[in-house]
Amino acid sequence: MLEAIGLGSLDELFQQIPASVRLERPLDLPEGVSEMEIVSDLRQLAGKNRHADDLVCFAGGGAYDHFVPAVVWALAGRSEFYTSYTPYQPELSQGVLQALFEYQSMICELTAMEVSNASLYDGATALAEAVNLSRTSPGRDRVLVSAAVDPRYVETLRTYGRGAGYEPEIFEVVQGRGGSPEVGEDVACVIVQHPNAYGLLEPARELFGLAHAGGARAIQIFDPLSLGVLAPPGDLRADIAVAEGQCLGNHLNFGGPYLGIIATRLDDVRGLPGRIVGETLDVDGQTGYVLTLQAREQHIRREKATSNICTNQTLMAIAATVYLAWLGPEGLAELGRRCVSKAAYAAERLADVPGVEPLFGGEPFFKEFPLRLPRPASEVLDGLIERGFLGGVPLEDADGHALLVAVTERRTREEIDGLALALKEVLA
């Protein structure tokens, strides 16, 4: 092939690179290896981890051990989906496009919101995008955040805010929830997580009422799998709803790839970040799908785009679509009831352990709840790991003597009883 283009050596192909910047030595990397070797290298690394198949997982705090049915990755894992690019050539991308259209539709159904995009990176960055979407009226710049919002989300907001020009302001909560944000004319949005970072249910209607009374947008961070039993963001009158969609058929994956969900009102569609799929017709009048409203996006609008996002989390959105099709309305409701019942049972059993008590009072929760421990949570967790349990995630409250315990539909009574027993042993 070199000959065919009239060259004598590969080096000639790289002649434009000035000698002064050429790398004249091999990269300081190991030599390439065979497939067999890379597999055993990675098996070895994986073997140094404990994981949710080998420990009973009560950890949550933004990522949950919900069941992933086999259909999800049997389908989302088909190579026509996962080896394709962003559907810029719609005629060859109807599979991805239609799946995303279905995703958008299901997110709307789930949230009772009017419009969804086709995914963002994850829950935390989706929140940052929601804030940008809310900060469009001049003079309305401030961002109020409940103290019961996941600290990781707040930290992410703080980072993004440095560029966007805001500093998230925290408003206090009482016994882990509620609070009374003062929503003045300079406030762009009020952010509430419901269920919140303690797992507790918020008086979301009231908080959103305060936001609206002050003319600000209400942003809710929701848990998609709570929406079989909890009133959805649309019914609570949230203006923008964002979520971490990992729970919808995506694996724990040590934190990613996850799925950023954002949904809002139709009024705001032109402010939405990221890709949106729309239905249309082909020249024969047959239904088809395309990326639409691209004038919002960076590749058309450049510095005026609503966001810089380009590559998103399409495959996770497809997985979520398959998962929701598998779950259906009854499944969603039943799964929600399971979480509620199992978490309630676990809270009771764990609070029976001597020295353990609820972090706050008897606030309602969904699938996760906070406990106060007589010893630092991180120590206790180590003891639980020795006994085969990933017992929760530590909270910074109560000087680190607090533990957040998540109970999904996967956890059995036996496992919950086992955790209570192990906790008793560890604390004995």
Add this chain to the structure above:
Amino acid sequence: MLEAIGLGSLDELFQQIPASVRLERPLDLPEGVSEMEIVSDLRQLAGKNRHADDLVCFAGGGAYDHFVPAVVWALAGRSEFYTSYTPYQPELSQGVLQALFEYQSMICELTAMEVSNASLYDGATALAEAVNLSRTSPGRDRVLVSAAVDPRYVETLRTYGRGAGYEPEIFEVVQGRGGSPEVGEDVACVIVQHPNAYGLLEPARELFGLAHAGGARAIQIFDPLSLGVLAPPGDLRADIAVAEGQCLGNHLNFGGPYLGIIATRLDDVRGLPGRIVGETLDVDGQTGYVLTLQAREQHIRREKATSNICTNQTLMAIAATVYLAWLGPEGLAELGRRCVSKAAYAAERLADVPGVEPLFGGEPFFKEFPLRLPRPASEVLDGLIERGFLGGVPLEDADGHALLVAVTERRTREEIDGLALALKEVLA
């Protein structure tokens, strides 16, 4: 739907079943379970097994821990392949048909034989079919089998022989190989395994020469992955070549599904059992593939068919095809050399262990070799398992004090040294 067919109840659909044979009680089975439960049930069962990811596997004796590259099941596992039926409607089955055509072609290349079918159940049953194929001349009925043929194959032959009307006759070997079968006019075939059940290389040309001199067919049981380095059955002048194709990209699977390979001379094609794919043209003159020579098969020829086989091991043949495409000619040769070198090294290291010696003399072998142990092999194996090694398979020779050790390309020097050390400890 019942209404649409004018029925009032499901029971009416089953009215033809005489009351006297109706099952009037529920089946004595557990109630159905959810996907979550079946997964944890099966995980639990699987957890009671040790396996070749968790022990270093030197077991062979007909099933081998060769490396299965990721491409194999990424492709053979595509649902269009695995959820389809036998390609009776060729227009909708070109994928399976062409893959099988490629399989047949590759088996011919591998073995230097002229024709291959599209798979049989496994190596042992392929041998039984080969014997049937050889027993077509009236008066030539006897079946001579080397004593160094895998006992499982011989047992299978014995079973099939009860129906077909022969009793396999074993001819003795000397120091684990060779022998001198007396091939009279009543002998249909002489069966030699090369490499044999001890892993040793046979004087196959000579043995087949004896068969041919007596007018019998020479049947070779071969190891597909030996054929990068060993002369292929066709070159050795075998008339029928059969093999266990598990090693070609199929998992160990506790013994199945595996792949029965059979290849022979074109002369014998009408006697071949099972499906055969042929190339042809469609009405537009475009190349396509169909099942051909179906007049040999049970669904056309019924009691006159060459075999009763219907469902075969197509998917395993597709996996083997992908594997061989991945391996290529260089890979086949290199992999063979690896086996030879690693097995030679292992034989040396293990024979150095005090009390251990080669079962026979210095006979050449491919990837497997037999050792004589100072203690019963099954005891020794248990000790090795405790140390993380599946050390081989026991042989009945030497009063059960013999061990067959297989060394594939996957085994590292470190693992081999580790086995030698463990063996030393166990025997100490």
Add this chain to the structure above:
Amino acid sequence: MSERGIGAPVRTQDPPDRRGTIMDLSRPGRRAFSLPPLDVPEAHIAAELAREGRAALPEIAERDVVSHYTRLSQRNYGVDTGFYPLGSCSMKYNPKVAESVAQIAGFQRLHPRQPDSISQGALELLWRLERALCEITGMARATLQPPAGACGELTGLLIMRAFHAKAGSQRKRIAIPDSSHGTNPASVRLAGFEAVHVPSDARGLVDVGALEKLIDEDVAGLMLTNPNTLGLFEEEIERITAAVHRIGGLVYYDGANLNAILGRCRPGDMGFDIVHINTHKTFATPHGGGGPGAGPVGVSERLVPFLPVPRVERDEATGAFRLNEDDPDSIGRMHGFLGNFGVLVRAYAYVFLHGREGLKEVAERSVLNANYLASKVKDLFPLAYPDGRPMHEFVATARPLKERTGIRAMDIAKRVVDLGYHPSTVYFPLVVEEAMMVEPTETETRETLDAFAEALRRAYREAHEDPELLHEAPVTAPVRRLDEARAARHLKLRW
């Protein structure tokens, strides 16, 4: 746009760089494989044993291996693509969870010759599955070794042979209905018997009178499916089995049609002595493009000693499982190892997912679907035996259509391809002219049945109005009608 056809990927050529067989893509020096560096001294095979030259396998990079077989797969229709009503095949949906559990390392990576002590989970699985299959079929014990139904038949027939031999008799013949599946007579021959053909009566059932006359003490047994190959339940089954027992014979149940009666009745209760099961039909293990399957064989108490070895046994005292490698009366080994274990894992998953009620619903739904679909097409394609109520499948005939228009069942099948579906079985059973044997299975929706019925009806109309459409069909498949005669005449079985 004119509607050429619907559903199937339309016939089209691959671009030049993706055309042909994998060998056509081969170029010297390319490769996909990789191996670690050799870490031991190099050893060699003696020259006289060594291969000369090399095997001409394709030389090709991984990227092209993947693209080639991905494209091939797309030229194939599977259950996951859509409706697949092949009669006698029970092409139901294969649950994905069964695929995923079969891939657990603790099953997939087990060596068949590893000691029983470290295979307890696998042996327990086989034990439990055996118990469940025995309960479902009404048998005492079972072997899970046969890798497919045909091998199960041979196993059963060899058991018959051993049973009679043990009793000192050398019976030579096996009775089979004229509508039986080809594997039945073929297995009969392989087992060293001769087949005696039992005629059907006008209702499509075994002519019991004829049977009673036909069989004598040289008959080792009878093979039967029930519902039979016409999808009809043998109502006189007890008379049939009694007749065979009366002459000292055994009755074999070909389980291909077991789907229809799960939890409703059991071969054992009908008097059958031996039963094979096609897990790749009844228990939804995928067909794999033609295999692998599994053909477990259950037997009644008196035949247990003859079952193949190895058998899984449970020590009642310790609860431990072990493989019993020999038993004096056993017919011996039917497979190199334990049969298609990986398939049996899937069957286990299916059986226990469904459980007692679920399996019964499978039967009910499959029979309902077949009857519903039959009701929607039988005015045009009459049932071969209109008096009987079909069970899980029905056999219709295109004979009247052919007589009127010349359009054959095969043409209908090919047109159905263009209309978006896999056609039914055609020309089986051989006793029915222009047979169309339709088995919708329980996993299909009413919408699918309606749409398929409409496809058949449309093809029927077109046979009258635009027969060219049917003669030309398929035009939307990857290839058009293939010349099978040419394939047999100009044998090209390899590149």
Add this chain to the structure above:
Amino acid sequence: MSERGIGAPVRTQDPPDRRGTIMDLSRPGRRAFSLPPLDVPEAHIAAELAREGRAALPEIAERDVVSHYTRLSQRNYGVDTGFYPLGSCSMKYNPKVAESVAQIAGFQRLHPRQPDSISQGALELLWRLERALCEITGMARATLQPPAGACGELTGLLIMRAFHAKAGSQRKRIAIPDSSHGTNPASVRLAGFEAVHVPSDARGLVDVGALEKLIDEDVAGLMLTNPNTLGLFEEEIERITAAVHRIGGLVYYDGANLNAILGRCRPGDMGFDIVHINTHKTFATPHGGGGPGAGPVGVSERLVPFLPVPRVERDEATGAFRLNEDDPDSIGRMHGFLGNFGVLVRAYAYVFLHGREGLKEVAERSVLNANYLASKVKDLFPLAYPDGRPMHEFVATARPLKERTGIRAMDIAKRVVDLGYHPSTVYFPLVVEEAMMVEPTETETRETLDAFAEALRRAYREAHEDPELLHEAPVTAPVRRLDEARAARHLKLRW
């Protein structure tokens, strides 16, 4: 048969029972999900918090879920289907082994908030990958947190901002070339800067003179890809980076085109201070239909303190790894957890599979392929900047063709679909009229390049001889040309 087109599955309708969205298949009462029996007392949500009514998700059996999405997948073209020469996207083959290792439970089932002590393997993987990426790019440390390139850009720009702030300066502007990718200016805005556009010269390279004039001490830095968006190497790169450094600015390397220079030269050695990498381009992690990706960002020594937290740190004494959750100068967190870990596992597999020589060969082969393909088509589709030697991709133009025939780059692209291929990027970069940006990647064979060149040449000929073919195209895809204007006018964004 007339050759309508080759390669792509031909446009066809699904049969009625498989048509429409998943919601069209919904029927009351159907379900796929299953749950174990409830084994604890039932608890409830207080009524005032509870959902009224239910979410109208589809009700559908698993069998139909599977068939629906299987069919959808078949309406999609991926790298596994064939050639996918989208410029700027590096649509190379994604090794299957990387997929399989990412599915090991010890990676896939790790909870992001589990203690470091039980995540040592995962942290070590991230650490090793970080070291490797730093070596490849010539950077000191890197964050693996950004989930895609655009987020990497924002990360880099926020680091610039923090760097200047730390030095007490509030620079407001970022220089970017006019040919830059849309994410660059968008990120500039999100980071609170204004974009200053740097013109290209006649050779398609940065006009260095203009740049030098344009930038002053209000400019925080410059963003650049090299090879640039036109596929050309910025030969004066050292002058460029020096100029920016001279005014106290930082230089950002957009790594979308890193593929071209792997092992041949390094952004760090050219004077870049910050580099992002698109693992889903250069390191073959699959694009997933648009994501997920990963956009690690490397920085030079002086910028290390500003990198996001958490960072993986290694205790030199014990060799243990831990997450450092805060650092006073850090810009903070860019992602809820550690970024797209599962993607990074794949990138790790790719980098270490290839190793030092392999990565260099990737660059060489990708540049060779692009040059070879360019040489085969540039007589018909001239290079936008014919004087430069393209690297891993080239930008050609259909302008002459359009002037002569009215056929546009878009028409060529659609005709290429009918000829069996995914077309190249068109209309990017915006600075080139009728741009066709072709990136063949290193994993494609000469046969593919030849065949694709021939497809372009054929389309060119047809533009003259049979332009209808191009206007009508595609006719073999699942749909024909779609009305994008209508989609935007009659917004239908959900069912």
